[in-house]
Amino acid sequence: MNSGIRFDSVTVTYGGHDGHTALDALDLTVEPGEVMALLGPSGSGKTTALRAVAGFVRPASGRVFIGDRDVTALPPHRRGIGMVVQQYALFPHLRVDENVAFGLKAQKVPKADVPGRVADALELVGMGAYAKRYPRELSGGQQQRVAIARALAIRPGVLLLDEPLSALDAQLRSGMLAELARLHRELPDVSILYVTHDQVEALTLADRIAVMDRARLQDCGTPQELYRRPRTEFTASFVGNANLLPVAVGEGSVSLGGAELKVATDGVAAGAAATLCVRPHLVGLGPGPNALTGRVTEVQWRGATHRLFVEVGGQVVKADVRELRQPPLLGEEVVLHFAPEDGVLLAAGVRGG
Structure with missing residues (x-):
């Protein structure tokens, strides 16, 4: 089965017509075979979106499609999806193989086919040797593998992973x-919708990331696009860690703390308020292009790197530099720099959605 997912202006509310909007007019497509991460803070709407696909919540408006089927009104067991949740939800009184077989029996798979499907699913997740154990005899990681095997045993076109x-x-x-x-x-061929608040998980696994906040889709793109060239301040702060520095915009440059910095100003008019986004690992210590002079306010040792906090023109700039044998002292004046192509200019206050 080769199924994608499509949200067509899906809105979910709790508490009636005038209640809380948990998901606000979501338009989003997960292509067949794609891993889409829904990334956002608690209460952003990401789990509600996943539950709308699963059939656990009914949209107040809009439609949900799996492949070319409108499944908005279908019960969960008729949607052909696999789902894995945070707490595994294994049946403690059933052995591993019985847990994995549960969905197959619910789907009325021929009895003779069940053992082979169970064995295939367990082998896929490296748990074939644990078929006769009970969940209490497994570690947390092993239990999660069994939960994934149970979801995969039904051979779904869509796999939903909720903070797994x-x-x-x-x-x-x-x-x-x-x-x-x-x-x-x-x-x-399996489309995966992966809900997480962990940016590392999203950056590692996803083909694309949909960034959610306040019940709305704020941004969507490949991990590389969202990390290297974020379009909004919220994306820049939530996908990776970023310096977000208010600057004055000139013609092809910006100014910060009295320094003129060369960055692309496309789409931001001279004189407009704007925010400069620079990732800390792209900020170097010492002279270089786009030099910034300031005083060290904090030094954090992080093993392979030191994170320096440097006050420049009333703003704190973070720099992650390779571990220093003699890091600068608090209050010491230092020079930081970054390459012009590593600065991204954002219209101030733009949050997306």
Whole structure:
């Protein structure tokens, strides 16, 4: 099955006509075989969007399509989707193979076909040797693999992942990210909608990222587009970490703390208020293009790097530089720099949506 997902102006409200709008006129398409991450803070609407696809909430207006089917009014079990949630939701009284078989039996798959489908799904997630164990005998990461196997056993065209790694520790999360990336390569026809508030997960797994805030879609693009050339201040701050510095705009340059900086000013008129976005790892220490002079207010050691906080013209600029044997002292005057192509100018206050 090769199915995409399409939100056609989907609005979800809670509490009746005058209630809370949890999702506001969402227009978004997940292409067949694509991994789309819904990224945003708590309450942004991302989980509501996923639940609308699953059939757990009914839109107040708009339509949801899976492939070319309008599934807005269909119950969850008729949508042909697999779903994995944060807390795994395994049945504690059933063995691993029985948990994975549950959805197949619900779909009335011929009894003779069930063992083979279960074995295939468990092998896909590396859990074939654990078929006869109970969930309580598994680690958190192993339980999550079983939950994914159960979702994949029904051979869905669409896989919904709702914060699937948030209950795992950092080391397990890293391993499961690699496993999910491998699964995507091995299941190229399955469309995946992945809800997360973790930017690393989104940047690692997604073909495209939809950035959500305040129930609305704020931005959408490839991870590289959103990270390197964000279109809004919200995207710049939520996808990766960024310096967002108010600047005065001139002709092909901006000024900050008395320094004139060369950056592309396309689309922002001279004299307009604007925000300069520069990623901390692209800010160097020492003389160079677009030099900024300021005083160190804080130094953080982060293992391979030092993060410097430098006050420039009343603004704090963050710089991530390779670990220094002798980092600058608090109050010391330093020079920072960044390449003109690494600065992105945003119209001040633009949040998207």
